[in-house]
Amino acid sequence: MEATSSLTQEALGSEAQRDRHRRILDATIALASEGGFDAVQMRAVAERADVALGTLYRYFPSKVHLLVSALAREFEQSQAELAGSPALGDTPHARVMHVLGRSTTYLKQDPLLTEALVRAFMFADAGVSTEINRVGRMLTSALTDAMHPGAEPSEEDVAIAKVIGDVWLAALVGWVTGRTSPGDVEKSLDVAARLLLR
Amino acid sequence: MEATSSLTQEALGSEAQRDRHRRILDATIALASEGGFDAVQMRAVAERADVALGTLYRYFPSKVHLLVSALAREFEQSQAELAGSPALGDTPHARVMHVLGRSTTYLKQDPLLTEALVRAFMFADAGVSTEINRVGRMLTSALTDAMHPGAEPSEEDVAIAKVIGDVWLAALVGWVTGRTSPGDVEKSLDVAARLLLR
């Protein structure tokens, strides 16, 4: 296996370039954690990552690309961490809620980072659909696996997982835009999962 | 009843002010229809509405407020137009899809306007939650009424309507960000409604 986990689809040539790439994403996550979407300013990212502004734009063509790429890396890391611990629970509903609860708990711990990433997700256009679809697939497969561990998901399982993903997204939007509380996110998900998994 | 339908929560004093308010929202809708979110530039809105930039900001404290207010007015108007024509269909699923199909058809006719409004919805913060919740309530009650016409909606009806609203939002986001087609919006909604209304 590769040593450095494919950070994006394109392989960067030199070691120095991989390092710049990593520093930029690190700086992005750090700034987002500290001050949310607005604090991720391109000049600030460049300065903290110790690259010139033009270089930052050479690596990521826009702020949204940058944030979505950072989101994808974080999501991948957390999924990798969780890969070893299966969803607990006796019913599909319980296991799905376990998976969703873990993710939501993680997001709640870093509300500003969540705000930045969700906002970027919302503002993305077709140009970043690759990264976005990657995140969507990871979530869908995590949910279908929780519904029926180890089994090949049926078409209906996938449809249900997608609906739950939609509810999750809408609930996150409500939360990061300050209209609902993080508790409401889990409540919405519980209601949706109950309605869908019966 | 009032003659001029409360455009926002606050009543504007003079006739001239109500007229400015209307002109501003008209200009917003027109620019959004022509060029989407990016074309709704505050200077352009001010010029087309024939008000000064400072005046525009006196009426609407941000571009997002402006767009969400415009969305609320449009939504209210379309709901008022549709109030006379009940949802057709023999089952809750059919009636809900009829309601959703009408709205989606309407949105498809004006994709740039839809893009502008959905983007604004996504970028809104707590300051515009009043308008946003108004839109959400209108949608929810339209759906619960389609599910069981004339009846008082049960708690479960409301929960189902909210999930469908979430799916609708997520599907619209996918569409306006260029990741899916308008046809996919209706497909997602159909799948969700089928899963929920059984």
Place this chain on the structure above:
DNA sequence: GACGCAACAGGAACACGTTCCAGTCCCGCG
């Protein structure tokens, strides 16, 4: 009709995303 004041017009100024350019550095190749 005169006064006072809030709203408005016109426009400058600032912040941040984005683009662009001139000069410099690094690295492989002859």
Place this chain on the structure above:
DNA sequence: CGCGGGACTGGAACGTGTTCCTGTTGCGTC
């Protein structure tokens, strides 16, 4: 070692959302 070209730096510059300031106008009050 010297060259050439791509990558990087530093910084200027532009567009648009937002703020602010100054002067003017409309309108209710006396």
